[in-house]
Amino acid sequence: MQSFRTELENPIVEKEIIELERKIREYQEGKIAEEKFRSLRLARGVYGQRQPGVQMVRIKLPFGKVTFKQLLRIADISDEYASSNLHLTTRQDIQIHYVSLAKTPELWTKLAQDDITLREACGNTVRNVxxxxxxxxxxxxxxxxxxxxxxxxxxxxxxxxxxxxxxxxxxxxxxxxxxxxxxxxxxxxxxxxxxxxxxxxxxxxxxxxxxxxxxxxxxxxxxxxxxxxxxxxxxxxxxxxxxxxxxxxxxxxxxxxxxxxxxxxxxxxxxxxxxxxxxNKVKSFMVDRNAVPQPEPPEVSPVVAELPIDLFRYEVWEKTNVFPQKQEGFYAVYVKVPTGDLSTTKVRKLVEGVKGHIADEIRITQNQGLLFKFVRKQSLPHVFNILNSLGLAAPGFDSVADVTTCPGTDTCNLGISNSTEMARVLEQLIYEAYADLVYNRELKIKISGCMNSCGQHGLAHIGFHGSSLKAAGKVVPAAQVMMGGGTLGDGLGRVADRVIKVPSKRVTDVLRLILDDYASYAMEGELFHDYYDRQTKDYFYRLLKPLADLTTLTDDEFVDWGHEETFQTAIGVGECAGVVIDLVATLLFEAEEKLDWANESYRTGGYADAIYHAYSVFVSVAKALLLDKGVNSSSQHAILKDFDNHFVETGEFTVSGGFAEHVLQINKHEPSETFASYYLAAAIDFFETTKAKRKAKDMINV
Structure with missing residues (x-):
């Protein structure tokens, strides 16, 4: 495995990449258990795919901000290591797929050159903000x-x-x-x-x-x-x-x-x-208000004045995808990206085409699109023409015609149905039969491949999530219909109701019935939420119930959207939670690593970090000892209490005042050097005492 350590400037990142490279090698040599290694790679943005032997890599972009250079770097990475495609997510990340595990340290190294990280994009961490x-x-x-x-x-x-x-x-x-x-x-x-x-x-x-x-x-x-x-x-x-x-x-x-x-x-x-x-490490933290300055606007005039290649289409696009900024004279342009997928070829043509007409800062949106900033009025036709040439000038950004979807069964282990193709079909229906709805931004359609809501179906006015039904001794791809969710404003919102489950191939009929009913029976100016509440969930259940009749199934309804073969549910093990194996030896090994981190933090004056690493040592060691007795505690707090019950009260360990009270001094003291010194020493003593007891026990057993 090739190393690129000398190319990095950040010593912390350098150390992490070296460590990942080492852990991959140990895992491949059978020295690290599968479950433990899964946790480690997830915390570094490396996620197992539905397809065996390859990984999805999630690139963490805070609040979706990306420069031209960074976007091109990610495109280069996708060409070299992945499938030449960038997938924009609902958390404003970019994902690339079909990556070899052995190549991930090398990939991360190259991304780090442009200040891009994979760190904590997956796993049991604070995800992308x-x-x-x-x-x-x-x-x-x-x-x-x-x-x-x-x-x-x-x-x-x-x-x-x-x-x-x-x-x-x-x-x-x-x-x-x-x-x-x-x-x-x-x-x-x-x-x-x-x-x-x-x-x-x-x-x-x-x-x-x-x-x-x-x-x-x-x-x-x-x-x-x-x-x-x-x-x-x-x-x-x-x-x-x-x-x-x-x-x-x-x-x-x-x-x-x-x-x-x-x-x-x-x-x-x-x-x-x-x-x-x-x-807390800090009691007050004043954020630098200038830490994320607005990018420089493009030059005053475009190089060449242009006319829109299609005037009618341009006028609709301008009304639905272009909005004035608070900075006078500038406009924001929203780009509707179908299913959130951009080929690297399109990425390069896009960046080259819009340079000089938009600011060098693109934002990824929560509905898997893009936002361009600081576009001058005279540049709008040029931007439209570039987008149109790339198939990215569809009107109706964030409207009924802009369907949000997760990757579904394309790559996800948990996917039950093909949500991406379903989204394409529903968008096509809107454009062909309900064209006026491209102006409606008050009603949202969202799709997930399973119940986990990566496509945000739970907050949709009309939502679908992948499911299955049984009929004629076979499995039918199905969609759970959700209704009535959405944003109310100022921190208030609604969760969608589960209304009915229908075969997946009937979602177009579902959408037609709902939209036609809304158009026919809503009061003038009545928003969809008010209409749904007035009609009630039961009304829509009865409206859609004929579509749930499985006695009328046709052969093609046993085949999912975008597939040719008969549907089968093939759900793998999801990795979003970063499952960790709870083996005694592994936990004690981790505790030793955490002691090293605690000592290092203490030496560099990071007393709050040293204290928390020491706290983690207490928890890991106590959990290991409890597991050795067959006690599997459900939380860290429970571990502390259970250790008192099973070890302190039995006399196996002597802790004045009790183990829980001893460890929970962590939130009773300021993170000072004095307390850090005391607390770290106590953690070291606990760890060494445990090692000695286990060594003595092993010698007796021999």
């Missing part, structure tokens, strides 16, 4: 949230408190009360606010806590109407520390933060969050 794509140019925003999203991303990247949580943790920043980043379905969601105190404007955020999509979607709770800007990072740190300690570890279906809120109650969660404040 998302934000409204128009942040910084939104006429309705109180202020630009981009610097705050960047600060939160940077602060928690490689942060010890969020490297091995029970599940992933998602954060979003919306630019205004329109809540275009969907704050209400995130673990933490933020909406910018300004209040005036004694004649001085103060920045802050409305805070939503404990939301999430997935198979069991939940709407977040409003926990702060105004959190001062300097408390954004400390508050987030406290929340994550609580999730790490109290979150479920055994049942991955209950391991998201929303389930912790459900289990112990919002009031108790908020009490625990307050309790963690003392131990």
């Amino acid at each position: 998302t934000a409204s794509p128009n942040a910084g140019i939104d006429p309705e925003e109180p202020f630009d949230v981009s610097p705050y999203a960047q600060a939160l991303f940077s602060y928690f990247l490689r942060n010890p408190i969020c490297q091995e949580m029970g599940r992933k943790f998602k954060v979003a920043f919306s630019s205004s009360e329109r809540d275009t980043a969907f704050s209400y379905v995130h673990d933490l969601g933020f909406i910018p606010k300004v209040r005036t105190v004694a004649g001085i404007d103060e920045r802050g955020f409305k805070v939503m806590l404990g939301g999430g999509l997935g198979a069991q979607p939940m709407i977040a709770h409003v926990v702060h109407d105004f959190l001062p800007e300097d408390q954004l990072i400390p508050y987030t740190e406290s929340v994550i520390r609580v999730f790490d300690r109290y979150g479920e570890r055994n049942n991955r279906n209950k391991a998201r933060f929303k389930f912790l809120v459900q289990k112990i109650g919002l009031e108790e969660v908020l009490r625990l969050v307050d309790e963690e404040h003392t131990a």
